Amino acid sequence: MNNSVHYWQALNHALDQQMAADDSIVVLGEDVGLYGGSYRVTEGLYAKYGEWRLRDTPISEGSFTGMGVGAAMVGLRPVVEIMTINFALLALDALINMAAKVPFMSGGQFAMPLVVRVPGGVAKQLAAQHSQRLEQTLMNVPGLRIAVPATPQDAYWQLTQAIHSDEPIILLEHELLYFTQGPLDDSLEAPPMHRAEVCREGQDVTIVTYSRMRDLSLQAASKLAEGGIEAEVIDLRSLRPIDWDTCAASLEKTHRLLVVEEDSGFAGAGAEIIAGLTERCFAELDAQPQRVAGLELPIAYNARLEAASIPRLNDITTAAKTLCDV
Amino acid sequence: MREPILMPSLSDTMESGHFIQWLKQPGDAVKKGEAVAEVESDKAIMDVEAFHDGYLAGPLVAEDTDLPVGAVLAYLVGRPEEVSETQAEKPSRTKQAASEKRPATENKSAASPETAVAVEKPATPSSSRPSSSNTTHVKASPYARGLARELGIDLSQLAPAADGSIHGRQVLAAALGRPEARLDDGPAYELQAMTPMQRAVANNMIAAAATPTFRTSARFALGPIRNLAKDKRFSLTLLLARACALTIQKHPRFNAAYTLQGLAQRQQVDVGIAVDVPNGLLTPVLRNVTEKPLNDLQEEWRLLKDRAMGKTPRHRLTPEDYRGATFYLSNLGMFSEVVHFDAVVPVGAAAILAVATVQDGVAEYTLSCDHRVVYGADAARFLHTLGEILDKPQTLLSGD
Structure with a gap:
């Protein structure tokens, strides 16, 4: 058990352990070899x-994502690093048309x-x-799994x-999380x-969130507690599939749902979360579910505008209070 | 505009009313607040008033019928032309329906809200307001609806929350027989969330309200014990707690708690003391008050009070610090206006002693008791012993 491991170190540790154990694991990507990865992973x-096992690609x-698909089809276990999700737009054909569909179209002949x-x-x-967040695009692709680890421990577990x-799995790692620290115990059973994690218990409102918004939601929950509102915070950890059972169990207790997402709200992860939970827990809801999401804007370069474009602490506490006031 | 005029709820217990007669005819202009009809509740004959300016439009319910609260009596429309439109649709329907309905409503229990109102339902499918049943007018959350169904609560009888909708909280309050204040009746307001401590105090008080309580008062000179406190530099509250504890020793029934299985007689005397803290109330408990030296108790009390006041953020008061006393002390003597008060007996306690301020050298002591544990004469004897101790407070020091 190490109490202060960086998120990038946890990923590095997982990769190191797995590569040592299995020769078929290869890493592909820009600057993943000699340079050691743009976030040191x-x-x-x-x-x-x-x-041969860490290929610096053009x-x-x-x-190179297509190469990863091909390598996976012929028996390797490739770990492809795309430098940012913004560049993954160029790899969508490999991800959506190939990785997600080859197992289905081959009748399971290819893993x-x-x-x-x-x-x-x-x-x-x-x-x-x-500065984009493309979870909504990838969530809508049957055949892909999407994990969104928010802590070093989850980064280690979920990469492993x-x-x-x-199955083809996309790990969405937040750029501001790489240098956050947290405990890591590689002996714990994953x-x-x-499986979603209830990272704070409460009975007044359920905050469902993921990735970097986990930490902000926890901060908001502490603030809310000062005012007498006990929020339950759920870190989804996975956006496809979503662990509905954990969320539903929480709503049976709180009857109030708030989704916090950094991505813009329209047709986003929050929309799916609210729809999915309304379908499952309609009779439990005591107030209309709410979303705190990024604004419907490209993200500005200006630091103040940038900060104002995505959820802030006050946005979450205000929304939670509004939900609980009635 | 097409607003329904509904059967009003004229008393808390009213479920249905007797519709007597119309005071206006279809097409009549009606001013807001003007009486349009007369109804009879279980208590009185009252006017049905219009909530808007407009014109009375049918279909009108028949006179001299019983109707459930919330039933549509007629409509108010914005323009005279709309009156004739509604009238033209079903010119004979109203009368016919009313005469059909009469036998049914004579048997009151057979007239469920749905059937009674359904007969009067206007045939226009494009009607902007649903009127098939009075409950569909009620705005309520899915959770509240489910709860109401399970608990057999009529949503139309509940006052909505600030947002105009009924939520689980209102249904639960109704089910528990604890109606919340009807906030719509007064001026505008802002809801403030209660702190966990305020919520806890409220819950404790609700629980304590079930205790059958009586109160007994006595007046004792405060001088001797106050002088002793000054001389020996003890807190007055502490000495009062010790005086209570020694009294309890002689009247051990005051150290018992009522349970369904019997009276739980405690083996040592612990005294809870009410402390006024910002935004709340705490009752830290001094343990074993008869046996410990006063100096130790003084130190314990200082620590407890500091913790209760939040002066030591790292050592907040824990439940072990404020639970489990069978006797409580509440001292408002520092407020020179308070000549008399009594306190609420906490659940699990036999009694609580309220000490008011000194007037002409004498303070009033009011003992509130759980009548399941102690009786009037017990309280009188308790106060007698307490008076003796307060008269000769040196006995408080014995054993030190």
């Missing part, structure tokens, strides 16, 4: 496992043990084209589980990859 691995997301790691989200003034899985 592959640091030290090039020296240890060599250039700046061509479509081709797809492909892991695609993608940093994303609003970081620090990277402007509109480098993804490597072991024969919960199922899609």
Whole structure:
């Protein structure tokens, strides 16, 4: 048990452990080899496992992600790093048309043990084209699984589980999470990859969130507690599939639902979460579910506008209070 | 505009009323607040008033019929032309329906809201307001509806929350027989969430309200014990707690709690003391007050009070610090206006002693008791012993 591991270190540790145990694991991506990854996730691995297992690729997301698909089809277990989700737009053909569909269209003859790691989200003034969150696009693709680890422990667990899985899995890693710290115990048994975590218990309102918004929601919950509102915070950990049971159990207790997402709200993850839970728990709802989401805007470069474009602490506490006031 | 005029609820218990007669005819202009009809509740004959300006439009319910609260009596429309439109649709329907309906309503229990109102339902499918049943007019959350169904609560009888909709909270309050204040009746307001402590105090008080309580008062000179407190530099509250504890020792029934299985007689005397803290009330408990040296108790009390007041953020008061006393003390003596008060006996306690301020050297002591545990004469004897101790407070020091 180590109490202060960086998120990137947890990923690095998982990769190192798995690569040491299984020769068929290879890493593909831009600057993943010699440079050690733009967020240090592959640091030290090039020296240890060599250039055949950590391939520095050209700046061509479509081709190296496609190469990952092909490698997975012929027996390797590739871990593809796409430098940011913004560049993954060029790899959507490989992800959506190939990775997600080959197992289905081949009648199961081909497994797809492909892991695609993608940093994303609003970081620090990277402007509109480098601040996107594309979970809504990927969530709508049957055949893909999407994990959104928010802590070093989850990053370690979920990358390890993804490597072991024969399904194509996309890990959405938030760029501002790489240098956050948290405990990591690699001896703990991992919960199922899609299992949501109740990271704070409360009986007044359920806040469902994921990725970097987990921490903000927990902060908001502490603030709310000062005013007498006990929020239950659920970190989904997985956006496809979604662990409805954990959310539904919470709503049976609180009867109030607030979704916090960094992505813009329209047709986003929150829309699916609210629809899915309304279908399952309609009779439990004591107030109309609410979303706190990013604004319907490209993200501005200006730091203040950037910060105002995505949920802030006050947005969450205000929404939760409104929900609980009635 | 087409607003229904509904059978009003004229008393808390009214479920249905007797419609006597119309005071207006279809097409008559009606001013807001003007009486349009007369109805009779279980208590009185009252006017049905219009909530808007407009014109009375049918279909009108028949006179001299019983109708459930919330039933549509007629409609108010914005323009005279709309009156004839509604009239033209079903010119004979109203009368016919009314005469058909009469036998049914004579048997009151057979006239469920649905049947009674359905007969009067206007045939226009495009009617902007649903009127098939009075409950469909009620805005309520899905959870509230489910609860109401399960608990057999009529949603139309509940006052909605601030947002105009009924929520689980209102249904539960009704089910528990604790109606919440009808906030719509007064001026505008803003809801403030209660702190966990305020909520806890409220819950404790609700629980305590079930205790059958009586009160007994006595007046004792405060001088001797106050002088002793000054001389020996003890807190007055502490000495009062000790005086109570020594009294309890002589009247052990005051150290018992009522349970369904019997009286739980405590083996040591613990005294809970009410402390006024910001936004709340705490009752830290001094343990074993008869046996410990006063100096130790003084130190314990200081620590408890600091914790209760939040002066030591790292050591907040824990439930072990404020639970489990069978006797409580509440001292408002520092408020020179308070010449008399009595306190609520907490659940699990036999009694609570309320100490008011000194007037002409004498303070009033009011003992509120759980009558399941102690009786009037017990309280009188308790106060007699307490008076003796307060008269000769040196006995408080014995054993030290």
